[in-house]
Amino acid sequence: MKSSVVVFPGSNCDRDVAVALKKFNIKNQMVWHEESSLPKSDLVVLPGGFSYGDYLRSGCIASKSKIINDVIKHGKNGGLILGICNGFQILIETGLLPGVLLRNKRLRFISKSVFLKVENTNNIFCKNYKKKNIIELPIAHNEGNYFANNYLIQKLEDLNLVAFKYCNQEGKIEKNFNPNGSLNNIAGILNENKNILGMMPHPERFIDPYLSGEDGSNLFKSLLNLYKNEN
Amino acid sequence: MKVSITVTLKKDVLDPQGKVVKQTLENMGYSKIQSVRQGKYFEIEVEESGEENIRKTVDEICKKLLTNTVIEDYKINYN
Numbered sequence: 001m002k003s004s005v006v007v008f009p010g011s012n013c014d015r016d017v018a019v020a021l022k023k024f025n026i027k028n029q030m031v032w033h034e035e036s037s038l039p040k041s042d043l044v045v046l047p048g049g050f051s052y053g054d055y056l057r058s059g060c061i062a063s064k065s066k067i068i069n070d071v072i073k074h075g076k077n078g079g080l081i082l083g084i085c086n087g088f089q090i091l092i093e094t095g096l097l098p099g100v101l102l103r104n105k106r107l108r109f110i111s112k113s114v115f116l117k118v119e120n121t122n123n124i125f126c127k128n129y130k131k132k133n134i135i136e137l138p139i140a141h142n143e144g145n146y147f148a149n150n151y152l153i154q155k156l157e158d159l160n161l162v163a164f165k166y167c168n169q170e171g172k173i174e175k176n177f178n179p180n181g182s183l184n185n186i187a188g189i190l191n192e193n194k195n196i197l198g199m200m201p202h203p204e205r206f207i208d209p210y211l212s213g214e215d216g217s218n219l220f221k222s223l224l225n226l227y228k229n230e231n
Numbered sequence: 232m233k234v235s236i237t238v239t240l241k242k243d244v245l246d247p248q249g250k251v252v253k254q255t256l257e258n259m260g261y262s263k264i265q266s267v268r269q270g271k272y273f274e275i276e277v278e279e280s281g282e283e284n285i286r287k288t289v290d291e292i293c294k295k296l297l298t299n300t301v302i303e304d305y306k307i308n309y310n
Contacts, residue, residue, distance in 0.1 A: 056271075057299055064296065093299070100301045107247050147244070147302065 001224065003028045003043040006071065008062045013048035013084065013204065020204040021045070024220040033065040043080040043223060044071055046087030048140070048202060058101070058143045059089030068094060080124060080223070081196040085141055088188070088198035097191055097198045098156075099148035104141070105181025111140040113213075114179055116187055116201060117167045120160050123194040127225055128218035134171040135215035137201035139179065139187075144200040146182040146189075153183055164188035164199055232277050234289050235308040236297060239270035244302045273297060282309075 003026050007014045014030065021028040029039050038044060051062035062068070068090075075081045075096050083091035091097045104110055115136055118129040129135065148156070156162050164187040168177045178185045180200075188199030203216030240246045246268050253267040275292075277285050286309075293305045 056297070060296070060299075100299060102245070102302070103247060105245075105247065107251065 001026045001043065002039075002041045003045060004031045004038050004041040005029070005045045005047055006031050006033060006067055007047070008033045008049070008051035008065065010051045010053055011047050011049035011086070013086075013202065016202075017045050017047050017084065017204040020207050020216070020220055023207060024217075024224055026220070026223065031067060033062065033067050035067050036070065038067065038070045038074060041074070041079070043082060044074055046071070046081070046083040046090050048085030048087060051086055051090065054143075057089075057093065059086060059091075059093040062086075062090045063093035072096060075191075075196050078193065078195050082125065083196075083198040084202055084204065085139075085144075085200055088200055089143060091196065091198040096196055097189060098152055099146055099189070101143045101200075102145040102147050102181075103143050104145050104179075109140075109142045110144070110179050111138070112179070113138045114187075114201065115167050115169050115171075115177065116164045117171050117173060119162045119165050120190065122160070123163070123190055123197075125190075125197045125219055125222055126163060128222040132215075132218075134167065134169070135218075136206070136213055137203055137215055138205050138212075139201050141180070141200055144180045144182065144187075146186040146200075148183065156186075156189060157184070159192065161190045161192065161194075162186055162188070163190050163197055164201065232279075232282075232285055233310045234275045234277060234285070235310065236273040236275065236289070236293060237270055237306045237308070238273070238293075238298050238303050239268050239305075241302055241304050271297075285309075 118133040121130045165185040166178050167173045173185050203219040206213040206216035249267040249269040256264045298305045
């Protein structure tokens with residue numbers, strides 16, 4: 001499996017995600033945002049960070065960069081795209097994922113580890129969470145408060161496009177366990193074709209049991225399964 | 232031509248920053264403040280012939296870049 005991590009000025013999780021991809025034997029290439037075309041890739045990762053210093057709106061300037069046209073094409077042709085944190089914000093600004101990410105409800109930058117329920121394990125990214133669907137991953141963001149109109153929220157729920165929701169250790173999804181004010185505790189969503197995933201939590205930071213935890217590993221392992229099945 | 236643009240959150244969208252500013256004003260003793268909405272302000276110089284064309288360009292950049300029309304409104308001021 002081949003992947004590309006797109007690097008913007010201000011990205012800061014690009015190398016972390018590259019380490020994760022390498023650990024799971026995914027052949028990765030870093031791609032600078034000024035390139036006009038992507039190298040051949042099965043997966044494109046938009047990493048976390050503060051692209052362009054969050055100028056205008058987080059992810060907005062990056063969503064107009066040169067490489068993005070090719071990223072959009074890749075996604076529309078069914079190629080896999082994973083947007084983590086700022087990457088999720090960029091996906092929203094490109095229109096590849098619906099809704100909007102507002103400032104956290106309590107106006108604070110939140111950096112902590114949270115519990116998540118994997119709501120949809122029937123997609124390429126989350127298959128390996130079938131056995132253990134309540135997981136712990138870190139979040140670190142200022143604009144992660146997912147917002148959309150009622151119609152869209154209903155549609156996301158009906159079509160099972162919500163990938164992750166904030167919950168407690170037992171998997172209870174309640175307002176108390178919602179760190180940023182996201183509607184329906186939404187932490188990550190899929191597009192209708194389920195080839196594009198945007199999420200605020202950082203799976204790439206939890207891939208090593210000695211350093212942190214391992215709950216991020218299954219996301220990368222899920223992707224590898226797809227590769228094995230196809231070849 | 233100089234154009235100024237004000238971008239604010241739509242009425243129904245929660246504006247936590249505006250809320251905090253209002254709260255602070257109340258704490259400072261300004262009891263008559265009804266509401267505060269915080270926004271962004273842009274000054275743009277356009278060199279293009281014909282006001283019609285300028286209006287078209289400015290409206291386009293507002294929609295394409297300066298605002299997220301899901302949550303924000305904009306007001307254009309032609310000086």
